[in-house]
Amino acid sequence: xxxxxxxxxxxxxxxxxxxxxxxxxxxxxxxxxxxxxxxxxxxxxxxxxxxxxxxxxxxxxxxxxxxxxxxxxxxxxxxxxxxxxxxxxxxxxxxxxxxxxxxxxxxxxxxxxxxxxxxxxxxxxxxxxxxxxxxxxxxxxxxxxxxxxxxxxxxxxxxxxxxxxxxxxxxxxxxxxxxxxxxxxxxxxxxxxxxxxxxxxxxxxxxxxxxxxxxxxxxxxxxxxxxxxxxxxxxxxxxxxxxxxxxxxxxxxxxxxxxxxxxxxxxxxxxxxx
Amino acid sequence: xxxxxxxxxxxxxxxxxxxxxxxxxxxxxxxxxxxxxxxxxxxxxxxxxxxxxxxxxxxxxxxxxxxxxxxxxxxxxxxxxxxxxxxxxxxxxxxxxxxxxxxxxxxxxxxxxxxxxxxxxxxxxxxxxxxxxxxxxxxxxxxxxxxxxxxxxxxxxxxxxxxxxxxxxxxxxxxxxxxxxxxxxxxxxxxxxxxxxxxxxxxxxxxxxxxxxxxxxxxxxxxxxxxxxxxxxxxxxxxxxxxxxxxxxxxxxxxxxxxxxxxxxxxxxxxxxxxxxxxxxxxxxxxxxxxxxxxxxxxxxxxxxxxxxxxxxxxxxxxxxxxxxxxxxxxxxxxxxxxxxxxxxxxxxxxxxxxxxx
Numbered sequence: 001x002x003x004x005x006x007x008x009x010x011x012x013x014x015x016x017x018x019x020x021x022x023x024x025x026x027x028x029x030x031x032x033x034x035x036x037x038x039x040x041x042x043x044x045x046x047x048x049x050x051x052x053x054x055x056x057x058x059x060x061x062x063x064x065x066x067x068x069x070x071x072x073x074x075x076x077x078x079x080x081x082x083x084x085x086x087x088x089x090x091x092x093x094x095x096x097x098x099x100x101x102x103x104x105x106x107x108x109x110x111x112x113x114x115x116x117x118x119x120x121x122x123x124x125x126x127x128x129x130x131x132x133x134x135x136x137x138x139x140x141x142x143x144x145x146x147x148x149x150x151x152x153x154x155x156x157x158x159x160x161x162x163x164x165x166x167x168x169x170x171x172x173x174x175x176x177x178x179x180x181x182x183x184x185x186x187x188x189x190x191x192x193x194x195x196x197x198x199x200x201x202x203x204x205x206x207x208x209x210x211x212x213x214x215x216x217x218x219x220x221x222x223x224x225x226x227x228x229x230x231x232x233x234x235x236x237x238x239x240x241x242x243x244x245x246x247x248x249x250x251x252x253x254x255x256x257x258x259x260x261x262x263x264x265x266x267x268x269x270x271x272x273x274x
Numbered sequence: 275x276x277x278x279x280x281x282x283x284x285x286x287x288x289x290x291x292x293x294x295x296x297x298x299x300x301x302x303x304x305x306x307x308x309x310x311x312x313x314x315x316x317x318x319x320x321x322x323x324x325x326x327x328x329x330x331x332x333x334x335x336x337x338x339x340x341x342x343x344x345x346x347x348x349x350x351x352x353x354x355x356x357x358x359x360x361x362x363x364x365x366x367x368x369x370x371x372x373x374x375x376x377x378x379x380x381x382x383x384x385x386x387x388x389x390x391x392x393x394x395x396x397x398x399x400x401x402x403x404x405x406x407x408x409x410x411x412x413x414x415x416x417x418x419x420x421x422x423x424x425x426x427x428x429x430x431x432x433x434x435x436x437x438x439x440x441x442x443x444x445x446x447x448x449x450x451x452x453x454x455x456x457x458x459x460x461x462x463x464x465x466x467x468x469x470x471x472x473x474x475x476x477x478x479x480x481x482x483x484x485x486x487x488x489x490x491x492x493x494x495x496x497x498x499x500x501x502x503x504x505x506x507x508x509x510x511x512x513x514x515x516x517x518x519x520x521x522x523x524x525x526x527x528x529x530x531x532x533x534x535x536x537x538x539x540x541x542x543x544x545x546x547x548x549x550x551x552x553x554x555x556x557x558x559x560x561x562x563x564x565x566x567x568x569x570x571x572x573x574x575x576x577x578x579x580x581x582x583x584x585x586x587x588x589x590x591x592x593x594x595x596x597x598x599x600x601x602x603x604x605x606x607x608x609x610x611x612x613x614x615x616x617x618x619x620x621x622x623x624x625x626x627x628x629x630x631x632x
Contacts, residue, residue, distance in 0.1 A: 009544060101590045132621075173548075
């Protein structure tokens with residue numbers, strides 16, 4: 001008996017998915033869900049990503065979970081009777097702010113004006129460490145950047161032949177993606193795409209770093225307000241050096257703590273916890 | 275037009291040749307028109323040799339036969355010239371004819387070695403050499419066996435009666451490639467060109483993306499997420515001689531050999547470029563978590579079917595796995611010898627590398 005080959009999941013960002021407007025023609029077999037063709041030419045039905053749980057809402061037979069990666073959101077629909085015994089998807093154990101690894105199949109919804117929206121039916125959704133997210137983030141950017149470079153080369157070709165790209169060192173998958181991208185998304189702004197995801201990754205890791213340091217700073221302010229008049233900025237800055245927190249991180253964290261109402265500025269450059 | 279092999283150019287057709295079959299093999303394949311059998315091997319003439327693929331071939335053709343071929347074509351395949359014989363080609367057997375063939379051996383990196391090219395030149399450093407006596411049909415002697423390593427990985431090497439020095443660089447010209455137990459090996463003997471050469475290898479792990487794994491290779495590392503763990507893991511008995519599973523306590527090939535208890539788990543790993551099936555035994559499980567010693571694994575294997583405790587711990591984890599890639603029924607499989615969760619420092623280094631590399 002011939003064994004059916006498993007479909008490898010694609011590591012794409014939510015931005016790449018959101019910008020996708022092409023469904024592959026499946027008129028020869030309408031029972032099969034069509035592949036989505038993304039602007040980077042990725043032919044995808046199953047995706048793998050790591051992100052942070054942003055919201056969870058329970059409805060009668062379905063749990064909806066929004067998960068953010070560094071470029072936007074993925075929308076998960078988990079049907080309660082889908083995995084009754086399996087421990088691969090446990091929505092009742094997810095909490096906001098947790099990191100999740102998700103492998104799932106894409107579902108599409110088309111509006112009257114032919115806009116496509118995507119949600120993910122997870123086959124695997126498990127809590128993971130922060131490191132897994134850092135790894136996925138950088139690897140997803142790396143994969144996307146290589147595809148964009150291959151697309152640039154493909155757009156210079158006179159004839160659409162993947163072997164011309166593999167000769168330049170691109171993999172079979174990257175070469176085929178590049179040809180699909182050139183065919184389906186002729187006007188797409190790849191320069192802007194790459195700049196956006198790189199910038200999003202940088203600011204996302206920065207946000208994460210500031211977020212992690214916030215509690216150290218807040219504890220210092222709470223524990224060192226000896227005279228009840230708050231803590232001097234200079235003292236906070238000096239003591240944060242021990243924790244490897246530089247001035248710009250401190251300033252951003254103080255702003256965040258101020259906006260969330262956890263501290264306030266009693267007088268110029270003097271902070272007090274609420 | 276009648277050509278010599280040395281004069282063949284890529285993307286040429288209507289080629290006529292008179293050549294001798296050096297080796298010929300057949301393989302089943304599924305094409306758009308259904309299942310079919312094709313032939314592949316090497317042919318040569320007085321000017322050189324070339325690999326061929328034949329979609330049609332007279333079934334009586336054997337190695338050492340001389341053939342007249344009319345209307346073949348030549349294309350580049352994996353950066354090497356390859357002769358194609360199809361339905362338009364006329365294959366005429368020239369019985370009793372002899373031909374002196376000028377043997378040429380393309381130089382391969384270990385990662386590119388496959389049985390499609392059964393005679394090759396290869397360079398590398400010889401490691402872990404052991405010796406034992408052998409008795410063949412025609413003669414007996416000493417077999418030196420170990421690993422041949424280059425910057426792309428390593429491969430098993432057998433040297434019949436030619437002693438190989440440990441940790442020494444060699445160039446082997448005319449080494450034979452074969453597959454045994456789903457693994458590739460190269461064999462050399464006193465007829466092989468063997469030359470000591472200086473090779474500088476940068477020490478350190480050889481990393482692969484999954485899409486790069488196209489033929490069996492050993493001593494490589496892969497990073498990726500475990501996205502599925504098989505249900506049929508558990509305790510097995512293996513033959514001490516060949517490590518095959520011993521059903522009912524006996525190896526089918528070595529019924530007298532002793533058996534040992536092992537633990538078996540298989541899973542799917544993904545790295546963004548593809549997926550591969552990983553299999554691991556006791557040593558790999560112990561390398562992942564020290565607490566999974568013999569008695570702990572024994573308890574886990576007897577308490578729950580499919581070793582759920584282990585499954586639960588590794589599913590979804592980002593791991594670094596070392597092992598050898600072998601051919602299996604389901605495609606390439608990574609036989610894992612060591613594995614560990616990727617640490618924070620390694621992740622930081624890899625992330626930096628990915629972001630700087632492009």
